[in-house]
Amino acid sequence: MRSAPVTAYDLKLALPLAGFFALFFVAPLLILILVSFYTDTSLTQFGLAQYARFLLDPFSLSVLVSTLWLGVKVTLLCLLLGFPLAWTFVRSPRLAQGVLMLIIVLPLLTSVVVRTFAWIVILGRQGIVNNLLLSLGLADTPLRLLYTDGGVVVALAQVQMPLMVLPLITALSRIDPNLRDASSALGAGAWRSFVKVILPLTLPGIMAGCLLTFAAAITAFITQSLVGGGQMLFMPMYLYQQSSTLSNWPFAAAISIIFLVAVLGAVTLFNLLGRLSRGYAQG
Amino acid sequence: MTESLTTQSLLLDRITHRYGSSLAVDDVTLDITGGELVALLGPSGCGKTTLLRIIAGFINQGEGSVIIGGKAIDHLPPHRRTIGIVFQNYALFPHMTVADNVAYGLAARGTDRATQSARVGEMLDLVKLSAMADRYPRQLSGGQQQRIALARALAVRPSILLLDEPFAALDKNLRLDMQIEIKRIQRMAGTTTIIVTHDQEEALSMADRVAVLSHGRLEQFAAATEVYDKPQSYFVNTFVGASNVLTGKLMDVNGMEGTVSLPGGGQWQGQLVGALNRGAMVRICIRPEHLAFSADADALPGKIEIGLPLGATIVHEVRLTGGASLKVAGPRAMGALALPPGSDIAVKPAISGAVRIYPEI
Numbered sequence: 130m131r132s133a134p135v136t137a138y139d140l141k142l143a144l145p146l147a148g149f150f151a152l153f154f155v156a157p158l159l160i161l162i163l164v165s166f167y168t169d170t171s172l173t174q175f176g177l178a179q180y181a182r183f184l185l186d187p188f189s190l191s192v193l194v195s196t197l198w199l200g201v202k203v204t205l206l207c208l209l210l211g212f213p214l215a216w217t218f219v220r221s222p223r224l225a226q227g228v229l230m231l232i233i234v235l236p237l238l239t240s241v242v243v244r245t246f247a248w249i250v251i252l253g254r255q256g257i258v259n260n261l262l263l264s265l266g267l268a269d270t271p272l273r274l275l276y277t278d279g280g281v282v283v284a285l286a287q288v289q290m291p292l293m294v295l296p297l298i299t300a301l302s303r304i305d306p307n308l309r310d311a312s313s314a315l316g317a318g319a320w321r322s323f324v325k326v327i328l329p330l331t332l333p334g335i336m337a338g339c340l341l342t343f344a345a346a347i348t349a350f351i352t353q354s355l356v357g358g359g360q361m362l363f364m365p366m367y368l369y370q371q372s373s374t375l376s377n378w379p380f381a382a383a384i385s386i387i388f389l390v391a392v393l394g395a396v397t398l399f400n401l402l403g404r405l406s407r408g409y410a411q412g
Numbered sequence: 413m414t415e416s417l418t419t420q421s422l423l424l425d426r427i428t429h430r431y432g433s434s435l436a437v438d439d440v441t442l443d444i445t446g447g448e449l450v451a452l453l454g455p456s457g458c459g460k461t462t463l464l465r466i467i468a469g470f471i472n473q474g475e476g477s478v479i480i481g482g483k484a485i486d487h488l489p490p491h492r493r494t495i496g497i498v499f500q501n502y503a504l505f506p507h508m509t510v511a512d513n514v515a516y517g518l519a520a521r522g523t524d525r526a527t528q529s530a531r532v533g534e535m536l537d538l539v540k541l542s543a544m545a546d547r548y549p550r551q552l553s554g555g556q557q558q559r560i561a562l563a564r565a566l567a568v569r570p571s572i573l574l575l576d577e578p579f580a581a582l583d584k585n586l587r588l589d590m591q592i593e594i595k596r597i598q599r600m601a602g603t604t605t606i607i608v609t610h611d612q613e614e615a616l617s618m619a620d621r622v623a624v625l626s627h628g629r630l631e632q633f634a635a636a637t638e639v640y641d642k643p644q645s646y647f648v649n650t651f652v653g654a655s656n657v658l659t660g661k662l663m664d665v666n667g668m669e670g671t672v673s674l675p676g677g678g679q680w681q682g683q684l685v686g687a688l689n690r691g692a693m694v695r696i697c698i699r700p701e702h703l704a705f706s707a708d709a710d711a712l713p714g715k716i717e718i719g720l721p722l723g724a725t726i727v728h729e730v731r732l733t734g735g736a737s738l739k740v741a742g743p744r745a746m747g748a749l750a751l752p753p754g755s756d757i758a759v760k761p762a763i764s765g766a767v768r769i770y771p772e773i
């Protein structure tokens with residue numbers, strides 16, 4: 130009943146926003162779709178040539194797959210590191226929570242470019258990591274960390290970490306602490322309590338965090354390009370090359386649409402999995 | 413399966429606990445016989461929940477020892493203690509059905525599925541909620557959730573059952589039903605039970621013995637009737653049941669008896685509680701039903717302020733000539749009316765030994 134007044138607002142009030150969306154989101158998207166159906170760069174002939182070109186080209190497909198795979202790796206790393214962090218945050222005293230929260234959201238308060246350059250400094254041949262390894266005698270020559278897959282994953286994970294940790298914190302702090310106590314009084318050890326009680330009740334937060342991190346990681350043009358360097362090509366850069374450098378607009382448009390569909394597909398699949406586990410979680 | 417069908421005694425031996433520097437439990441010793449139902453009674457913040465959490469092992473007490481069936485269990489984590497606990501907010505697992513909630517402790521102990529489901533059925537029968545087995549906690553009423561929490565705690569046959577204000581969220585009728593229910597189940601299972609409450613009627617009606625706590629200290633631990641009839645401290649006397657309080661001066665001491673002179677004139681005899689010397693200023697307590705109107709010389713004169721006929725009893729509010737105000741309660745005869753306000757009367761204790769004398773502050 131409480132939601133009634135919300136929908137009772139005059140729908141006309143939503144018109145400016147609707148207009149904004151129509152003009153700057155729906156219209157460009159339609160144009161994009163339209164452009165992707167031209168077979169030539171001068172936009173004269175309709176056809177499916179651009180889609181065929183992408184889907185039949187092993188190189189293009191490998192870019193798509195490696196981009197999605199990059200998203201998966203970053204998401205998993207964020208989850209792996211983010212969960213303990215969120216857990217620590219929830220169990221900390223108030224004062225420590227303030228400090229932790231500042232550290233957690235700090236990446237959001239600095240520019241992506243700045244953060245990415247910081248990673249270049251850290252991972253470079255003369256970087257902090259290599260200097261440390263050399264001076265500890267753990268390596269004889271500087272390791273190649275920059276322009277590697279691992280480097281990109283780590284840098285992206287750091288950059289996107291808040292997107293994972295914040296939903297996890299929300300989910301974890303909503304759990305009644307008595308549930309853990311009830312579980313242990315009933316004879317469950319720490320691990321069983323975690324798997325049977327805490328984890329299922331945190332699932333909505335895990336889902337939200339994973340979706341946000343995944344979406345952000347696969348589209349992170351700046352970090353992907355700067356830390357990945359020229360050797361690694363991901364969808365955003367591929368798109369950029371085709372449109373800006375080669376001015377092949379129809380192909381770039383087709384890449385966009387395919388990327389969009391692939392991401393939507395991945396998200397839907399993930400949601401489906403989540404729906405199943407949520408069914409297990411809440412009936 | 414670890415079953416403890418035999419009833420177990422519980423001894424809290426000189427338990428003290430501090431949160432930081434604030435004392436929550438102060439040197440509490442409780443010796444509870446196997447199968448007994450004990451109520452922990454006390455005002456908010458007196459340390460009741462803290463004591464329960466110490467017994468369950470959720471917090472480690474600073475000093476003292478928890479001993480079950482003669483064995484100290486201080487080193488055991490909660491999941492090794494076989495203690496059932498029902499939380500004030502029930503703490504049912506929201507993502508599990510009623511049946512899964514009740515089976516949780518059995519599964520954690522590695523009981524096989526057939527035994528689990530038999531036991532779950534048995535428990536749900538016990539709390540009369542077999543029809544709800546496949547529901548989720550949010551689909552149950554407060555009273556039903558409470559019964560499921562009880563079934564879940566009892567399913568593993570705990571040696572000790574702890575209930576933290578289990579009826580606080582229930583309305584009066586349901587509360588009475590549940591009190592009777594719990595007492596019945598507790599009798600049948602023979603489980604040593606501690607029930608935390610700040611409702612004194614609940615404590616007096618349900619418990620074999622009542623432990624009264626104040627500021628983390630144990631004020632008295634005795635049978636319900638004894639706590640009411642022979643309170644061992646001023647706090648217990650005023651916290652449990654209604655009491656009139658007067659101040660006076662101790663004129664004479666004779667063993668455990670004392671004579672107190674009251675400010676408005678007159679002297680009353682009473683029981684001394686604690687060591688008191690002649691000439692000390694004292695507080696005396698007497699329950700309204702132990703006072704009566706009297707024409708005797710030692711009765712204190714006063715006027716009726718108001719009279720309330722409450723069905724079976726009549727309560728009169730009396731203003732003494734000395735200034736103090738007293739409540740006098742007595743049975744109401746058929747057709748009897750309250751005395752009109754302003755009537756001149758005099759009151760004195762109707763029963764010897766009903767006046768209790770405590771040190772001033």
Ligand SMILES: Nc1ncnc2c1ncn2[C@@H]1O[C@H](COP(=O)(O)OP(=O)(O)OP(=O)(O)O)[C@@H](O)[C@H]1O
Pocket residue numbers: 431432435436454455456457458459460461462463610
């Ligand atoms: N986690 C905690 N940290 C610090 N102080 C606490 C903590 N828990 C309880 N206390 C304090 O310890 C004292 C006893 O608390 P406790 O919860 O045991 O009281 P209680 O008798 O259960 O009260 P209530 O009837 O309100 O539930 C209170 O003064 C409370 O403020």
Ligand SMILES: [Mg+2]
Pocket residue numbers: 460461462
């Ligand atoms: Mg409490």
